[in-house]
Amino acid sequence: MAATIRDVAQASGVHVSTVSRTFSAPHLVNTETRNRVLAAAEDLGYRPNRAARALTTGRTHNLGLIVADIANPFFSHLIKGAQAHARTRDYHVFVADTDEDPQVEEELIQTLAKQVDGVLLCSPRLSNRVIEKLREDVPFVVVNRRMKGMSNVLMDVGSGAREAIGHLVSLGHRRIALLAGPAGSWTSREITDAAHAVPGIDLTVFGPNSPTEHGGLALAEAVASADVTGVLAYNDLMAIGLVEGLTALGVEVPGRVSVVGIDDIVAGRVSRPKLTTVAMPAEAAGRTAVDLLLQLVGAGETATPALATLATNLIIRDSTGPVRRELRTDP
Amino acid sequence: MAATIRDVAQASGVHVSTVSRTFSAPHLVNTETRNRVLAAAEDLGYRPNRAARALTTGRTHNLGLIVADIANPFFSHLIKGAQAHARTRDYHVFVADTDEDPQVEEELIQTLAKQVDGVLLCSPRLSNRVIEKLREDVPFVVVNRRMKGMSNVLMDVGSGAREAIGHLVSLGHRRIALLAGPAGSWTSREITDAAHAVPGIDLTVFGPNSPTEHGGLALAEAVASADVTGVLAYNDLMAIGLVEGLTALGVEVPGRVSVVGIDDIVAGRVSRPKLTTVAMPAEAAGRTAVDLLLQLVGAGETATPALATLATNLIIRDSTGPVRRELRTDP
DNA sequence: ATGTTTCGTGCAACCGGTTGCAGTATCACG
DNA sequence: CGTGATACTGCAACCGGTTGCACGAAACAT
Numbered sequence: 001m002a003a004t005i006r007d008v009a010q011a012s013g014v015h016v017s018t019v020s021r022t023f024s025a026p027h028l029v030n031t032e033t034r035n036r037v038l039a040a041a042e043d044l045g046y047r048p049n050r051a052a053r054a055l056t057t058g059r060t061h062n063l064g065l066i067v068a069d070i071a072n073p074f075f076s077h078l079i080k081g082a083q084a085h086a087r088t089r090d091y092h093v094f095v096a097d098t099d100e101d102p103q104v105e106e107e108l109i110q111t112l113a114k115q116v117d118g119v120l121l122c123s124p125r126l127s128n129r130v131i132e133k134l135r136e137d138v139p140f141v142v143v144n145r146r147m148k149g150m151s152n153v154l155m156d157v158g159s160g161a162r163e164a165i166g167h168l169v170s171l172g173h174r175r176i177a178l179l180a181g182p183a184g185s186w187t188s189r190e191i192t193d194a195a196h197a198v199p200g201i202d203l204t205v206f207g208p209n210s211p212t213e214h215g216g217l218a219l220a221e222a223v224a225s226a227d228v229t230g231v232l233a234y235n236d237l238m239a240i241g242l243v244e245g246l247t248a249l250g251v252e253v254p255g256r257v258s259v260v261g262i263d264d265i266v267a268g269r270v271s272r273p274k275l276t277t278v279a280m281p282a283e284a285a286g287r288t289a290v291d292l293l294l295q296l297v298g299a300g301e302t303a304t305p306a307l308a309t310l311a312t313n314l315i316i317r318d319s320t321g322p323v324r325r326e327l328r329t330d331p
Numbered sequence: 332m333a334a335t336i337r338d339v340a341q342a343s344g345v346h347v348s349t350v351s352r353t354f355s356a357p358h359l360v361n362t363e364t365r366n367r368v369l370a371a372a373e374d375l376g377y378r379p380n381r382a383a384r385a386l387t388t389g390r391t392h393n394l395g396l397i398v399a400d401i402a403n404p405f406f407s408h409l410i411k412g413a414q415a416h417a418r419t420r421d422y423h424v425f426v427a428d429t430d431e432d433p434q435v436e437e438e439l440i441q442t443l444a445k446q447v448d449g450v451l452l453c454s455p456r457l458s459n460r461v462i463e464k465l466r467e468d469v470p471f472v473v474v475n476r477r478m479k480g481m482s483n484v485l486m487d488v489g490s491g492a493r494e495a496i497g498h499l500v501s502l503g504h505r506r507i508a509l510l511a512g513p514a515g516s517w518t519s520r521e522i523t524d525a526a527h528a529v530p531g532i533d534l535t536v537f538g539p540n541s542p543t544e545h546g547g548l549a550l551a552e553a554v555a556s557a558d559v560t561g562v563l564a565y566n567d568l569m570a571i572g573l574v575e576g577l578t579a580l581g582v583e584v585p586g587r588v589s590v591v592g593i594d595d596i597v598a599g600r601v602s603r604p605k606l607t608t609v610a611m612p613a614e615a616a617g618r619t620a621v622d623l624l625l626q627l628v629g630a631g632e633t634a635t636p637a638l639a640t641l642a643t644n645l646i647i648r649d650s651t652g653p654v655r656r657e658l659r660t661d662p
Numbered sequence: 663a664t665g666t667t668t669c670g671t672g673c674a675a676c677c678g679g680t681t682g683c684a685g686t687a688t689c690a691c692g
Numbered sequence: 693c694g695t696g697a698t699a700c701t702g703c704a705a706c707c708g709g710t711t712g713c714a715c716g717a718a719a720c721a722t
Contacts, residue, residue: 014672351678
């Protein structure tokens with residue numbers, strides 16, 4: 001059995017409370033005593049039991065991070081950013097995957113709630129109502145969703161979508177398809193709204209869809225037979241799947257159809273044609289979210305929710321090109 | 332404050348121990364009483380505190396999963412497999428990322444040790460010696476590394492490498508480069524050994540290398556100027572990076588050089604040329620590892636370590652082709 | 663010399679559950 | 693009707709720490 005605080009107390013001839021203080025409030029104990037305790041602890045290989053500590057302090061020094069799909073590279077980078085940053089604050093981040101299932105998402109939050117000091121909820125598929133309710137159990141920071149009265153980390157994906165469509169328009173495209181994301185996604189709604197607000201284009205929305213390569217692939221036929229020359233996809237995975245499907249159907253990209261993705265994942269840089277995309281600052285989002293959450297956790301009830309918005313930017317590669325003369329709509 | 336077991340006891344007019352039993356040993360309590368307790372619990376929104384329970388039972392019902400790089404798609408699939416499978420056993424999996432750093436890996440295990448019932452250690456970069464020592468703190472299952480006396484989940488990557496090289500040989504390649512992985516990697520050693528054992532080829536080993544796209548990219552010049560016609564890379568990420576680099580140097584793939592990766596990640600299916608690769612059963616590995624670990628956890632000290640070996644298989648795509656006549660070495 | 667701080671430590675209750683043991687009630691059986 | 697088995701339930705100690713409070717000793721002020 002691992003050494004406990006009482007073993008250390010006995011070995012160093014002091015009371016358990018002194019040992020406890022040696023670790024959690026060193027300034028309260030005499031230097032000499034402290035050294036004796038530390039020596040004994042070292043000797044016995046003692047390591048404080050975080051779970052037990054959490055019981056009295058109410059602080060586990062753990063954070064939960066919930067994502068819809070851990071296999072999505074966008075999330076991996078967010079996770080890396082969050083974990084690395086949390087480590088510098090002596091916190092650990094536990095990651096859980098909901099498989100895009102709101103039901104699982106809710107359960108996960110419930111279970112995690114007692115084991116962590118706060119939760120980073122990324123791209124939630126749950127309804128606002130449920131999230132509001134869950135908030136009573138544990139502090140939240142919500143990433144990729146605007147929620148009043150809660151701390152948020154957002155990416156300016158609306159502006160990214162505008163920029164992407166602007167790019168298509170500047171290449172002469174007017175009839176544009178938008179591949180929407182999953183039903184509960186704020187980001188998807190944000191993109192859709194931004195796209196609808198662009199003047200002078202003829203927009204067709206497909207969706208909601210599964211935000212995966214397969215989701216994009218499944219739309220290839222529909223897109224090919226729709227009368228569009230440009231496509232903006234909810235994310236790179238879908239864009240890549242779409243390009244794959246279009247190519248298989250003999251539809252050239254960017255010859256016949258131009259495609260823009262969102263996220264800037266590695267696969268987009270190596271696929272042919274290289275994918276034009278809206279880069280999302282995933283790592284920065286992870287770091288920022290941890291900051292906001294720790295702020296919230298530290299402040300307790302009195303905390304004022306904060307809002308961070310991170311910029312996105314368009315990366316032009318080879319999957320977009322000028323619209324073919326014969327397909328042009330306007331003079 | 333969240334409701335505790337005592338609140339429920341008070342509300343339902345029974346002793347705390349009865350409430351406790353209602354949840355952890357329902358058959359010991361009278362049906363009528365149980366219903367009363369459950370009603371009160373439901374009413375107060377009571378949920379058992381796992382951390383507190385862990386204090387007495389010694390079982391947290393959490394598992395730790397440590398990977399070298401969460402952004403590597405191979406690991407994402409492993410993680411998904413493990414999480415989904417663990418959930419069916421009422422366990423949660425907490426994931427942590429070491430950033431390929433053995434130092435971080437060790438710290439992570441130490442911290443995790445007290446908070447989980449067991450750890451899945453995937454593709455460890457630590458030395459066997461350190462792992463042996465750490466094992467005293469917490470039960471392990473090691474994935475992608477053969478360690479005597481411990482439960483292991485292995486992929487038959489040696490046979491995969493043989494198959495890959497056999498494929499190259501059948502296309503006429505004799506001068507073959509092997510891009511090794513990171514220094515501490517058992518998988519890398521396994522591949523290297525298998526490659527060395529193939530008769531009749533002229534093998535050049537490059538490495539150790541960082542197992543990322545960038546690691547492959549950095550090797551492009553060296554490979555281009557080496558006198559080889561076929562390459563086997565430690566993983567797909569490196570292979571993709573290499574192809575990118577070679578293409579940039581004007582070296583055609585598979586025209587001048589054929590390239591084989593390992594893992595079968597999505598990016599390999601969409602890169603041009605589509606990558607020939609050795610598929611690894613990552614999800615199955617995750618599930619299997621959880622099974623072995625729970626077996627170990629359940630059995631306590633008396634557990635006999637188990638060994639699972641999963642098959643790999645070669646997927647031939649477009650990054651490999653026959654060696655050019657003028658580059659051939661033998662008749 | 664006395665009163666007041668300051669410092670260091672011990673005492674004991676507490677966090678939220680679990681569990682071995684004992685006590686009571688009920689019931690079957692001889 | 694006595695005896696023992698069975699089914700519940702309560703009591704209290706315990707898991708591994710934390711922390712408010714009290715107490716004694718030393719240092720300082722008056």
